[in-house]
Amino acid sequence: QLAQQYGIGLEHIVSFGNAENDISMLSKTGYSVAVENxxxxxxxVACEVCGHHNEDGVAHWIEEHLL
Structure with missing residues (x-):
């Protein structure tokens, strides 16, 4: 909903997930990352796997790739 509200195409969004309920989201975004756990x-399903959530894997991925 936010992407639509702000006019951002899903191909420009990175999603992060760890469980079966995340698969539909990971499949719809331009780039998807699963955490190690x-x-x-x-x-x-994910394009890439980042570090474990207990080791701030998502934060490190964002720092390395987006900031």
Whole structure:
């Protein structure tokens, strides 16, 4: 909804996930990242795997790739 509200195409969005319920989101965005502790199916859907959530994997990925 936010992407639509702000006129941002889903191809310009990065999504992060770890569980089966995240797969539909990961499949719709331009780039998808699973955390290291994600279930295997989520990892297979994602474009990339970042560090474990207990080690701030998403924050490190954002710092390395977007900032």
């Amino acid at each position: 994600a279930v295997d199916h989520v990892k297979s």
